[in-house]
Amino acid sequence: MEINRHNLPEDTAALQQMVAGLLEELEVREWRLRQLQYLVEQLLRYRYGPKRERVSENQLFLFAVTLLSAGEENAPAPEKPETSQPQRIGHGRQHLPKTLERRRVVYDLGERERRCPECQEELKHIGEEVSERLEYVPASLYVIEEACQKYACSNG
Incomplete structure (x- = not known):
């Protein structure tokens, strides 16, 4: 049954059920709209944003709770594990071999x-x-x- 202004039911229970259904549909559409807006922002940032940004600003909020709770506990900072990889050599020309x-x-x-x-x-x-x-x-x-x-x- 199609809903329009001219053929609304007279029963209040039916009207309440209709309003509840419409509100639920409105929530779903608003959620989908926010999801699509977020996707458009991400695509625009990917296309036109700085290339150096590797972390989305929205992802930073994921770690906010962890950082705040760690600050309250005053826990010592974890030590950096020693890596077996040597430090990377900088850009530019390398020195010529001494054997030449x-x-x-x-x-x-x-x-x-x-x-x-x-x-x-x-x-x-x-x-x-x-x-x-x-x-x-x-x-x-x-x-x-x-x-x-x-x-x-x-x-x-």
Whole structure:
């Protein structure tokens, strides 16, 4: 039987049963609407959100009760188990093997350039910057170490 305004029953018990059924159906539809809204939020976050976010903000609430109860008990923090895996190496270039032949090229300043432009005093050698470049000659590999000498004025 289809429900509309024009053919409502006159019996109050039937009307109450109808209202109860409609309220139950309304609750089911509201629950389904919330579920679909949550799904749309998740899909939008997946599509347009930051890629680094691995934990949903809703999942953080799962652990709130555990964290609050742990704080009240003042229990000591669990020790971190030692892992057998070595720590990961950072990104970027890795050092070239020490077993490769090396040819050192030193770039040094001329006599004039080793003088301070302000006080004309001779600059002191303070170190060098060494960069390595892999060179390939057919049937052999070797490393060219390029060392740039660094100087500084002792007066400041």
